[in-house]
Each structure stands twice: as structure tokens, then as C-alpha cells.
Amino acid sequence: MKKRSVVALILVLMIGVTLITACGADGPQGTIPGGATQPGDALEVNEVHIGMLAPLQGPAAYFGTSVQKGAMLYIDNFNARGGLQIRVTVRDEEGDPARAVMMYHDLYDLGVTAIIGSVTSGPTMAVVPEAFNDGMPMITASSTHAGVTVNQDTGEVFTNMFRSCFIDPFQGVKMAEFAVEVLNAQTAAVLFAHDIDYSIGLRDAFVARADEIGLNIVHEETFSDEAPDFTAQLTNIAAANADVVFIPVYNRHTALIGPQSVAAGLTSTMLGADGWAGTLDAIADPSTVEGAFYLTGFTYESEEPHIVEFIERFLEVNGIMPNMFAAQAYDAASILIAAIEKAIADGLEPGSAEFKAATISHMAATDMYGVTGHITFDEFNNPQKTAFILQIIDGQARFWGTF
Numbered sequence: 001m002k003k004r005s006v007v008a009l010i011l012v013l014m015i016g017v018t019l020i021t022a023c024g025a026d027g028p029q030g031t032i033p034g035g036a037t038q039p040g041d042a043l044e045v046n047e048v049h050i051g052m053l054a055p056l057q058g059p060a061a062y063f064g065t066s067v068q069k070g071a072m073l074y075i076d077n078f079n080a081r082g083g084l085q086i087r088v089t090v091r092d093e094e095g096d097p098a099r100a101v102m103m104y105h106d107l108y109d110l111g112v113t114a115i116i117g118s119v120t121s122g123p124t125m126a127v128v129p130e131a132f133n134d135g136m137p138m139i140t141a142s143s144t145h146a147g148v149t150v151n152q153d154t155g156e157v158f159t160n161m162f163r164s165c166f167i168d169p170f171q172g173v174k175m176a177e178f179a180v181e182v183l184n185a186q187t188a189a190v191l192f193a194h195d196i197d198y199s200i201g202l203r204d205a206f207v208a209r210a211d212e213i214g215l216n217i218v219h220e221e222t223f224s225d226e227a228p229d230f231t232a233q234l235t236n237i238a239a240a241n242a243d244v245v246f247i248p249v250y251n252r253h254t255a256l257i258g259p260q261s262v263a264a265g266l267t268s269t270m271l272g273a274d275g276w277a278g279t280l281d282a283i284a285d286p287s288t289v290e291g292a293f294y295l296t297g298f299t300y301e302s303e304e305p306h307i308v309e310f311i312e313r314f315l316e317v318n319g320i321m322p323n324m325f326a327a328q329a330y331d332a333a334s335i336l337i338a339a340i341e342k343a344i345a346d347g348l349e350p351g352s353a354e355f356k357a358a359t360i361s362h363m364a365a366t367d368m369y370g371v372t373g374h375i376t377f378d379e380f381n382n383p384q385k386t387a388f389i390l391q392i393i394d395g396q397a398r399f400w401g402t403f
Contacts, residue, residue, distance in 0.1 A: 047085045048340055048350045051107035053117030053127065055095035059225070059252060062278055063325050064095075064119045067141045069318050070326030071116050074333035077313070084344070086337060093118055097126035104130055113350045114138065114340065114359055116332055119325075121145035121168075121197040132158045137359040139336050141329035144168045144274065145197045149381045160360050162381045164297075164332040164372065168198060168248075171273040171295050172205025174387055175246060178293065178403055179271060180215050185243035187218045189268065191233055191257070192248050194222040202248030202273050218242050223253075230257050234264035244269045251278040258288035269293070277324040279392075286395035293400065297372045298327035299388045301399040310371045324372075331370035339363040 052071060054064035068090065075086050091107055093100035100123035107115060114137035118124040124143035129151075131138050139162040140148060146169055149161045179185040188210060193199040203220075210217055219240035221233035234257070237245055245268040247257060254276055261270070272279075272294035280286050300311060300321065310330060314322040322330075339362035340350070348355040367376050373385045389400040 049087045051112035051115040052090045054119045056092040058095045060095035066325035067329040070329030071333040074330045097123045139332045141332040145201045164328045168201030169205040172202045173209040176206045176209035179244045187216045187242040189219040189237045189242040189245040191221045238266040246271045250275040251282045254279045255282035262288045292392045296324045298324040299399045307371045327371045
């Protein structure tokens with residue numbers, strides 16, 4: 001049960017307190033929002049507390065840890081400048097929607113001002129209605145289902161919820177058009193997970209757009225999330241002899257599908273979406289996905305100084321190159337913190353309903369160049385961005401171009 005009255009009492013008691021220790025005696029110090037209380041005086045704020053929801057264990061941990069690393073890189077860099085400090089409390093929702101809701105309530109009870117997360121669409125959609133009712137600002141780096149920002153039953157926009165990633169319909173539509181306009185495909189097959197919202201959303205958009213532009217869907221196969229063997233499905237798809245096969249899944253699936261597709265005799269060109277990011281880190285034999293195309297929101301092959309700096313800094317801190325999820329999380333943190341700074345400049349008190357509403361308003365007005373491109377938001381709080389297409393060549397995901 002949310003301890004709203006307790007949180008409110010704590011905030012009242014802490015108004016005017018000069019200093020607190022955020023991370024122990026030797027950690028960074030700051031003030032809980034307070035300071036000047038006379039009308040018209042500037043409100044001094046040294047620290048803002050935000051939350052983060054992510055799956056840090058379980059099958060979606062690859063995405064969760066990538067998002068955590070990307071967001072924390074931006075936050076750590078921001079804090080290192082001095083002045084306002086962003087304190088982060090992370091909760092592991094393990095990729096489970098019910099647990100995600102429980103962890104959201106935990107963060108709410110801790111009095112966080114905003115939340116980055118969650119990471120996959122199912123848990124995020126479970127949390128969003130709760131956060132919407134609470135007026136809690138949220139931004140996800142990787143939840144792509146259309147229902148993340150819009151109630152699919154009523155059409156109501158969850159005005160508190162934003163994302164720095166593409167949505168599933170955008171990706172599905174783009175890849176169907178890519179198949180026809182670039183690859184000259186006339187027939188397609190689809191392999192998707194029937195119990196993953198992400199996979200279903202992409203499949204639905206791809207099939208709908210294919211029907212509109214004359215791409216004939218000659219065969220479809222499904223599987224369950226935890227399935228280890230795709231031989232039967234891939235054998236049936238191979239027999240259909242489609243020009244392309246759309247596989248809207250996560251990299252843990254492509255790591256298995258690649259080798260099994262060769263054994264099944266599949267020769268169709270494989271197409272994927274942003275869930276393919278990290279495939280080459282997970283797959284035993286990259287040659288089994290040679291020639292595949294997938295859409296993504298980030299590429300290493302950029303000479304933009306801020307992108308080069310991000311890549312170098314991420315590599316220095318984490319010892320690995322950043323993937324798309326880390327890059328989108330970096331931008332998500334940037335968008336949120338910029339909005340928080342503007343709400344502070346408005347003279348509002350972090351944690352208050354007014355502050356949260358102002359943060360949401362400032363996020364909606366975002367117009368920035370991030371490491372994943374130029375970002376603005378549409379009326380559904382979805383980012384308007386350029387799509388990058390990568391192709392797997394000689395064991396590397398190479399930038400094919402924009403589309």
C-alpha cells in the first residue's frame with residue numbers, strides 16, 4: 001500500500017533542512033528541496049531523487065543492464081559537473097509485469113520525482129496506468145509497444161509517459177516497406193513469439209502494411225518465449241520459399257534461430273527490428289545470420305562529435321561498446337534531466353505534484369539532438385526520429401543507411 005501520507009509528512013519535516021548525506025559520510029551531499037520560502041524567492045535545490053525500473057536478472061537482463069549502463073553514464077557525467085545532483089534508486093523488476101508494478105509502488109513510496117523505465121513492453125504497460133494516475137513522469141528507453149503511451153481500449157494518451165525508442169508499428173511498417181522498395185520482395189514469411197507484446201506488435205504492423213503495398217505473406221509461424229527449438233517452424237518457412245522472412249524477436253531468440261535456420265535450409269533474407277541489437281554478442285556463429293537486415297536507433301558509424309564522445313566514454317567506463325539500448329537510455333536520461341532542470345527553474349519543489357506536472361510538460365516540448373538523433377515528440381509522446389538500417393556482413397553489423 002502506498003504510504004502517501006507518510007511520504008508527505010517526511011517531505012514537510014525535511015523542508016528547510018540544510019544538508020543531508022546522500023551516500024554516507026564521504027558521499028556527495030545535497031539539500032532536500034527547501035531553502036528560501038518567501039514568495040518570489042528562488043528555490044535552492046541541490047538534489048533530485050529519481051527511480052529506475054529494469055530487469056537486471058532473467059531473460060531480459062541483457063536489455064536491462066544495457067539500459068542501466070547507458071542511463072547511469074549520462075547521470076554520472078551530469079553529477080560530475082557539480083551543482084544539482086541526481087540520486088538514483090534502481091529496482092529490478094526481473095521482466096515480470098506483476099513485479100514491475102510492485103517495484104513501482106516501492107519507488108513511489110520512497111518519494112521519487114520521476115522514473116526511467118521500464119525496459120520491455122509488458123512490464124512497462126503494467127506500470128503505466130498506475131504512474132498515470134499518480135502523475136509520475138516516466139520515460140522508457142526501449143519499450144516499443146504502442147500501448148506504452150496510449151490506452152489501447154480508449155485511445156487516451158498517457159500524458160506522463162514518454163520514450164526515446166521507436167514504436168512497434170513504426171518498425172513493422174518500415175521493414176515491410178524496406179522489403180518491397182529496397183529488396184524488391186514479392187513474398188514474405190513471418191516468425192514471431194505469440195506471448196511477447198513486442199513481437200506481436202511488430203508482426204501486426206508488418207502484416208498490415210504488407211497487405212497495403214502488395215507484399216504477399218505466404219506463411220506464418222509462432223513460438224513461445226522460452227522455446228529452445230525452432231526447427232519445425234523454420235523448416236516450414238523454408239518450404240514456403242519466401243523472398244524475405246520477418247523475425248521480430250529479441251537477440252536471445254536470434255542467437256538460436258540463426259544456426260537452426262541453416263540446418264533447416266532457410267535461404268530467405270532475414271529481416272528484424274531493434275530487438276536484434278546485440279545478436280552478434282549472443283550468437284555462436286555469426287555467419288548463420290549473414291546478410292540479415294534490421295532496423296535500429298543507433299549506429300557506431302557516425303562522426304558527430306557528441307556521438308563519438310559518448311562511445312568513447314561508454315567504452316572507457318564499461319569496457320564494452322555501447323549498444324542501441326544503452327544509447328537510447330543515455331538520451332532518455334538526458335531528456336528527463338533537462339526537463340527536471342527546467343521545472344526547478346520554474347521555482348517548483350521536486351516531489352510536489354506541480355513539479356511533476358511541469359517536468360511532464362517540459363518533456364513534451366523536447367527538441368534536442370541526442371546520440372540517437374534529433375528527438376521531438378508527437379501527440380502520443382512517441383519520438384520523431386530517423387531510422388537506421390544495419391546489415392550483418394562478415395560477422396559485423398554494418399550501417400546500410402537511413403530509411
